[in-house]
Amino acid sequence: MADKLQAKMVLDKSYQISEVDKRIYGSFIEHLGRAVYGGIYEPGHPDADEQGFRKDVIDLVKELQVPIVRYPGGNMVSAYNWEDGVGPKESRPKRLELAWRTIETNEIGTNEFVDWAKKAQAEVMMAVNLGTRGIDAARNLIEYTNHPSGTYWSDLRREHGYEQPHNIKTWCLGNEMDGPWQVGHKTAAEYGRIAKETGKAMKLVDPSIELVACGSSNTDMPTFPEYEATTLDIAYDEVDYISLHQYYGNTSNDPANYLAKNMDMDHFIKTVTATCDYIKAKHRSKKTINLSFDEWNVWYHSREHDERLDPWTVAPPQLEDVYNFEDALLVGSMLITLLRHADRVKMACMAQLVNVIAPIMTENNGQSWKQTIYYPYLHASVYGRGISLQPILSSPKYDSKDFTDVPFIDSAAVYDEQDEALTIFLVNKHLEEAIPLDVDVRSFEGYEIEEHIVLEHHDLKAANTKDTTRVAPHNKGESSLEDGRLKAQLNRTSWNVIRLRKARTN
């Protein structure tokens, strides 16, 4: 008879990885498909505000507590003229958008996006074009957004109705410059040079900004991780973060292998961290480069559909993946992976936010609705703030097509010292069996269980639509706490959020 499955864990207040930087719950809006037009912006929609922004979408973004949103691309930024998107709307040019082969109307640009982000209570992470442009356009843009007044570009912003500077703090030096698909694709040495010189000029305009250099577009890139090493070797002193991008899919319909893919994400983070530290040592530098995982998600459902779309239309339905339950489980495991690397991953963006490979969907002139992946993202963002703890976990394991020794249980824990709250995030990847978990939480004396949230469904392929919510969390998870021992039942293929809090005595 096979051994009974059982997982054990020790969680201790003093096993601290790092404070979680809330920016790891960031997201991304690109001028792509219906993310902007028909997503965040739809004048004429019954829920649109005076600027044409959909209030129903803003409410969902606020519910997710998204702290930072990357903009305006993505691949799109590599052929984007930012000047097209500022000033009177009637004189903004329509352009061929080369990355996604659509028509860009430029109705929304930098100023409107900053307004939208304020309404959504998020910061902006702005990307500059290092594909077709370079130092000059970037230094003009930052003078336009961040310089108070008294110069050509800052006064132009004021003329455009924005008296105060936007003070955008976080800037991406281009996007996926290692990718041959990128307009203005560059070798690492070419990119390292332009990133260094552009960063230098931008910091001369505003020394308070932080800069993100492009790393690899995914772990399968032939230049990974040499691209990071060469770029950082050249631009180490100017940049503050290196970016990582990664999307996964289940094209071969192998759920066990699919659910293990956050192990690749873990390997990606470890390799890039090691590369940063190698260059740090090589330069005898005191400065540490941290990681910005500024594109991550599942992306594969919509690829065939998108190949059939006609080019040169405005806001076509591109990259509209409809996510199922197993996608939500992998997204949960990816969030757990980010939390477990909270010491080095300081920013991350779920790509993207609305309609385009997104947790939030909208109908043109209709309602908005939540995809399955909305929920793990919501739970991590809302409850995953504080100190990321190192769970000492012993879990049964399995092998899959691409991975060996995959723990059936993934876990991260976040301790909020101020609120005296502990949240444990767990995924059970077992396709058939529930796994009982026994956690030693003796260092959390006087704590009690507030809630055990579970996202589960008997059908891994169950998805939500605008009319039907098949996948949504409940809080009837089975767990108990006695004498510092937390016992929880982790149902087969489930996402679990166990929330403990110190009992209040009053």
Ligand code: AHR
């Ligand atoms: O998020 C969709 C696209 O994926 C982005 O534009 C690009 O950076 C990445 O390849």
